[in-house]
Amino acid sequence: MKEGAKLIYTTRMSVRWGDMDAYGHVNNTVYFRYFEQARCEWIEQMGFRVSPEEPTGPVIINASCTFLSPVNYPATVLIKMYAGEPGRTSVMTWYELFVEGDEKLYAEGAAKTVWMDNRTGKSAPLPDAIRGLFDNAAG
Template sequence: MSDTPRTLLHTTSFPVRWGDMDAYAHVNNTVYFRYCEQARVEWVEALGFPVHSEAGQGPVIINAACTFLVPITYPATVIVKLYAGDPGRSSVMTWYEILVEGDDRIFAEGSAKVVWMDHETGRSVPIPDELRHTLVA
């Protein structure tokens, strides 16, 4: 991860599913994005912001990246750590570390730019104050 100031916001874990693997017998690269998504959704919903279009406003991803460092294989329990930097008016950079329970290595590092959006207009809106207070690094 870069040297940008960041705050650890959420840590979650869940089992690797057999279907997460691909023909190379390791977790498919696309699934790592799902792991980060799950951590992000858990964090936002734990703060009281439902993540669905009927909510009126909520987070959307405008950019995502992942660096795959060590293959993850089944069976395993994945640990995802979610970090964020200082927020802008309507967006915040988030970073992810993906680990495997019982192993000290970082298996993948990711990032995603999250924008708070009005679902009806499709335009960005200011990050709610309650959420903003949790983001200050």
């Protein structure tokens, strides 16, 4: 995670039986869903709807995950979401995934979120509310 990243959102999700793969742990693709859910919850908490029917909205142009330790059912995962200094149309986000009750980091990820004009498919300026995340040094 980049130095200077700011914790902007924390959420918990139950690991479902169907999240596991043949090896008996959460499948690698599911981590991206956990990060996506945290991102969507955060965006909606900021007052925006995640919907193609909105004039503008967020899209991901890249995403990554480093799997540090397997997660097994039953569990509740804790996802901490961080953001970097916003650009004109994008903001970099990072994720830490823990299992509730355990201080060990199980996975970490990143995604670049670009604000997009849903009519044209081109980037659009970030909303002031998101840009304002870094206006206040307290976090």
